[in-house]
Amino acid sequence: MLKIREASRHFGGLVAVKQVSFDVAPREILGVIGPNGAGKTTFFNLVSGAIPLSSGQITFEGKCTGGMRPHQVAHLGIGRTFQIVRPFGELSVLENVLAGLGARFCTSLWRSLRICRGRAHLGEARELLARTHLLKYENEPARNLPLGLLRRLEIARALALQPKLILLDESFSGLSHSECLSLVELVKTLREDGMTVLLIEHNMQITMNLCDRLVVLDRGEKIAEGLPHDVRSNERVISAYLGSDD
Structure with missing residues (x-):
């Protein structure tokens, strides 16, 4: 590979x-x-x-x-x-993953978030959070997470790129x-x-x-x-x- x-x-x-x-x-x-x-x-x-x-x-x-x-x-x-x-500390955990999803379509952070707020992308983002055991933190600002969960969030955001x-x-x-x-x-x-x-x-x-x-x-x-x-x-x-x- x-x-x-x-x-x-x-x-x-x-x-x-x-x-x-x-x-x-x-x-x-x-x-x-x-x-x-x-x-x-x-x-x-x-x-x-x-x-x-x-x-x-x-x-x-x-x-x-x-x-x-x-x-x-x-x-x-x-x-x-x-x-x-x-x-992205000010964004929620879910929004951090949505930013990763949006990177498949464009390179602008805010445009990618706008694109990915549809039901299908929200579902995909939540599936990634569930996969990395972060779903219950989806509305938490990322800056509030301890290191162990931040490491998982980084992996979830990377996985959003498929x-x-x-x-x-x-x-x-x-x-x-x-x-x-x-x-x-x-x-x-x-x-x-x-x-x-x-x-x-x-x-x-x-x-x-x-x-x-x-x-x-x-x-x-x-x-x-x-x-x-x-x-x-x-x-x-x-x-x-x-x-x-x-």
């Missing part, structure tokens, strides 16, 4: 992502892990079109995304969440153990519904138990790729996380 070939991104003399290559299969849950500063979020920004590649190629279902703007990438079927949760691939950028960060377990079940249901998931996560217990495969980045380079139990025992991965005596 997703092919990454020699993807690189430079910021002046800083190499944030360096010649990263791997594939993501349909309905796979693939984790991108690595220590702080490894280039994980920059990599997500490349996939979602938030920043352009310096070199290399990214293709999604056979279509090259190079040169596309974020909304064009989203329309291909790639949705994402962000490490820092930023809902993505085939969803990028989850540290969606488990800051959550309690019970909130993490509940979110794990939600991610599993996304795959059961036919979706492909690419996630960044620092909680190794979650990544080891949830992901089919892992890709490990360190200082912008891919240093390992494989099944979770193989990656866990990889010497380069251990060194990247814990340092070495050399």
Whole structure:
């Protein structure tokens, strides 16, 4: 579904992502892990079109995304969440999801809300809230939600784009153990519904138990790729996380 070939991104003399290559299969849950500063979020920004590649190629279902703007990438079927949760705080939970629905038709927030206030779109938005266990908060201003529910709202808003691939950028960060377990079940249901998931996560217990495969980045380079139990025992991965005596 997703092919990454020699993807690189430079910021002046800083190499944030360096010649990263791997594939993501349909309905796979693939984790991108690595220590702080490894280039994980920059990599997500490349996939979602938030920043352009310096070199290399990214293709999604056979279509090259190079040169596309974020909304064009989203329309291909790639949705994402962000490490820092930023809902439309003054809008209700329902309106936040309606804004995601409207992004399928236009790029203006207020125009998208006007378009999507019809009965059919309201029903679709409420279905997404039910799917993410947020329906009882539909009239609550988003700014009033605690972090755990905000993480779910971000996922609901991303799902409103009807993505085939969803990028989850540290969606488990800051959550309690019970909130993490509940979110794990939600991610599993996304795959059961036919979706492909690419996630960044620092909680190794979650990544080891949830992901089919892992890709490990360190200082912008891919240093390992494989099944979770193989990656866990990889010497380069251990060194990247814990340092070495050399």
